[in-house]
Amino acid sequence: MASKQKKDRKSNLLVVTGAAAFLAVAIKFAIDAVAAHHKNCKRRKDIPGSAVRANLSAAEILRLADRIIAKSKQVHDAVASVPLDKVTYANTILPLAELEAWQFPLVQSCVFPKLVSTFEDVRKASAETERRIDAHVSTCRKQEDVYRPIKAFAARGEWMNFESKRYTQCLVRDFESNGLSLTLTKREELHRLRAQIDDLSRRYIRNLNDDNASLLFNETELAGLPPEFLKSLDKAENGKFKVSLRGHHVSPVLEFCKVGLTRRRVAVAYGRRCEGNLSILESLVELRHKFARLLGYTNYADYAIGNRMASSSTKVFEFLEDLSASLSDLATRELNVLKDYKKKEEGDSPFGIEDLLYYVKRIEEQQLNLHFGDLKQYLPVSLVISGILKICQDLFGLRFDEIVDAEVWHSDVHLYSVHDLSSGELLGYFYLDMFSREGKYGHTCVVALQNGSFVNGVRKIPVALLISQLQKEVGGHTRLLRFSEVVNLFHEFGHVVHHICNRASFARFSGLRLDPDFVEIPAQLLENWCYESAPLxxxxxxxxxxxxxxxDETCEALKRWRCSFSALKLKQEILYCLFDLIIHSTENVDMVGLFKHLHPKVMLGLPMLEGTNPASCFHRTAIGYEAACYSRIWSEVFAADVFVSKFRDDLSNQFVGMQFRNKVLSPGGAKDPVELLSDFLGREPSVQAFIDSKLEYGL
Incomplete structure (x- = not known):
């Protein structure tokens, strides 16, 4: 990834210290020689310490899945056969821990090809295998004969150590979330509710995905939109432009269109899509509450949040309310600036929520003198990647080396080993698959391929995969990155470093299988380096x-742009988080009435757009993030606390970086996240640093 030009490759990449100019010159070396070496060398399949199979055929994936499932059944049957008065750590807990450590990289070897393989039959086999393994895991977690010995051991309280206690509690929770602590009748009811919830969630999302509504406008009504955008629009028979109610059309209109009535029409139509989804969401929330009560929780929010860093819906509500209140003064100043600007441009027409993006954009263009098209000319991909690696090396005491003869699934893919810079110890590996191609997963993400563990004297080292969707350069031109792509790469490298530095004993607590409130904090922390002069x-x-x-002036403009109107933007996100939390913590909520009440309360008097119904087109309440929409803001706030308190004054302080690595990254999920951050900060994490950072660059 440190040299991702068309055929560019770098052998044995060592990110060196020194001035930026020296680094920039140093990275342009041996391209042709290394490319020739890659062409002629044999691919090495044995990567010491890695059980990941990088290039399986469709048949091999299916055979490996059979082996995984057979081994899993064998271990679960052995645990199930242990008499309840004979349970020990060695015969009940340890076999399952060893199974997880053994099977994780093999399962991932079967599953990740669906994201990256160039062969359709491999992707199909991978997807089918994932369904089979998921079904098997689901069955295992419903086995009462396996649950009973684990529960019996947990009741004894004979822990090897704190981590083994935490692991056993997680096993118990897995089974009990499937109703194993309930009577048979209640268990059947729980499974029926889960099936209904899954079905309604799919219907809600399908309705949104299938919605093809659009609006027609003439060219005058779309004044201000870029010519290339207008050229991309289909036209109706009457010659008008067709604007679909999809994000890729709605966002440009709200951001660039000079005509207030057009912005309002689009915003209203976008906010009233799929009105039938309201009744689906009402049924969904009712079923979720029933599901949670069966498991002993007061409401669904407490069920969803209870085992996360936030710990309770009450704590999340207080967090969101306090954060919103702390931002109100700054947000009010921001809103007044926008209102004044609109009055100068459009007269006395009232400012509405549909005007927010447009006037923020106009003021930023005037005040910041920041042109992202020009900035892109300074961000060649090879230099960005090399710089990220150097920052991680200097900060966290790591050394990166490319393994030039590794077996990979595409010629664009690179594999790196990661060593401790001081001791030379091998810590792990990561693959970089950076460029888009047909059939590849369409988003930037990190996938854990092998989780680190140390079970029964056997250590497994972490292996990760970073997938991105960068476009290849054309005609020999250097591939340049948009600034948003740079931020995404810093974020994802935060996940890679977190994964590689993990030293938890159990695979369950390694990699990215962590508390969702906590797992994004290191990644969001690393984003801060994108806005500071030295790393830029x-x-x-x-x-x-x-x-x-x-x-220097561009660096400063980027920092100001990051905080530009940030209080208003964040309040809008808090609005949706509060809505999500309230409907999942309270019975029989009038969803339309709730949103009408919350909107002016949170958004400083701005009313909800008349006729809209956000509850009918709010993806995150339907599936995946229900009762947990707050989590992104939560992790952003505490990442800001870590950065401002420990890193901002010395961005390359390896002493502090190593403390963060050892106290926060290394333990993984083996310790409570609040405890990890408190140990590093010397106090409990706070929202104040986040608020102060907004005020510092606010209006």
Whole structure:
């Protein structure tokens, strides 16, 4: 990934210290020689310490899945056969821990090809295998004969150590979330409710995905939109432009269209899509509450949040309310600036929520002098990647080496080993699959391929995969990154470093299988380096002369842009988080009435757009994030606390970086996240640093 140009490869990449200009020159070496070496060398299949199979055929995937399931059945049957008065750690808990450590990289070897393989039959076999393994795991977690010995051991309280206690409690929770602590009648009711919830969730999402509504506008009504956008629109028979109610059309209209009535029409139509979804969501929430009560919770929010860092719906509600109140003064100043600007441009027409994006954009263009098209000329992909690796090396005491003869699934893919910079110990590996191609997963993400563990004297080291969707350069031109892509890469490298540095004993607590409130904090922490002058200069260089980094005034403009109108934007997100939390913590809520009440309360008097019904087109309440929409803000706030308190004054302080690595990254999920952050910060995490950072660059 550190050299992702068309055929560019770098052998044995060592990210070196030194000035940005020296680094920029140093990364341009041996391209042709290394490319020739890659072409002629044999691919090495044995990567020491890795059980990941990088390039399985469809038949091999199916055979490996059979082996995984057979082994899993064998272990679960052995645990089930242990008499309840004979249970020990060695015969009940340890076999399951060993099974997880053994099977995780093999399961991932079967599953991840569906995301990246160039062969359709491999992707199909991978998807089918994932369904089979998921079904098997679901069956295992409903086995009462396996649950009983685990529960009996847990009741004894004979823990090897705190981590084994935590692991046993997680096993018990897995079974009990499937109703194993309930009577048979209640258990059957729980499974019936879960099936109904899944079905309604799919219907809600399908309705949104199938909605093809659009609006027609003439060219005057779309004044201000870029010509290339207008050219991309279909036209109706009457010659008008067809604007679909999809994000890729709605966002440009709300951001660029000068005509207030057009913005309002689009915003209203977008907010009233799929009105039938309201009744689906009402039924969904009712079923979720019934599901939670069967498991002993007061409401669904407490069920969803109870085992997360936030710990309770009450704590989340207080967090969101306090954060919103703390931002109100700044948000009010921001809103007044926008209102004044609209009055100058459009007269006395009232400012509405549909005007927010447009006037934020106009003011940013005037005040910041920041042109992202020009900035892109300073962000060649090879330099950005090399700079990220150097930052991680200096900060966390790591060394990165490319394994040039590794077996991979595509010629664009690179494999790196990661060693401790001081001791030379091998810590793990990560693959980089950076460029888009047909059949590949369409989003940027990190996939854990092998979780670190140390079970029964056997250590497994972490292996990760970073997938991105960068476009390849055309005609020999250097591939340049948009700034948003740079931020995404820093974020994902935060996940890679977190995964590689993990030293938890159990695979369950390793990698990215962590508390969702906590797992994003290291990734969001690393994003901060994108907005500071020294790292920005390190990762940048004009594509025709990479010894020339971006200018100081651009660095400062980026920092101000990050905080531009951030209080208003965050309040809008808090609004949806509060809505999500309230409907999942209270019975029989009038959803339309609730949103009408919350909108002006949170958004400083701005009313909800008349005729809209956000509950009918709110993806995250339907599936995946229900009662947990707050989590992104939660992790952003505490990442800001870590950055401001420990890193901002010295961005390359390896002493602090190693403390973060050892106290926060290494334990993984083996300890409570609040305990990890408190140990690192020397106090409990706070929202104040986040608020202060907004006020510092606010209006």
């Amino acid at each position: 200069k390190l990762i940048s260089g004009f594509h025709q002369d990479i010894t020339k980094p971006i200018k």
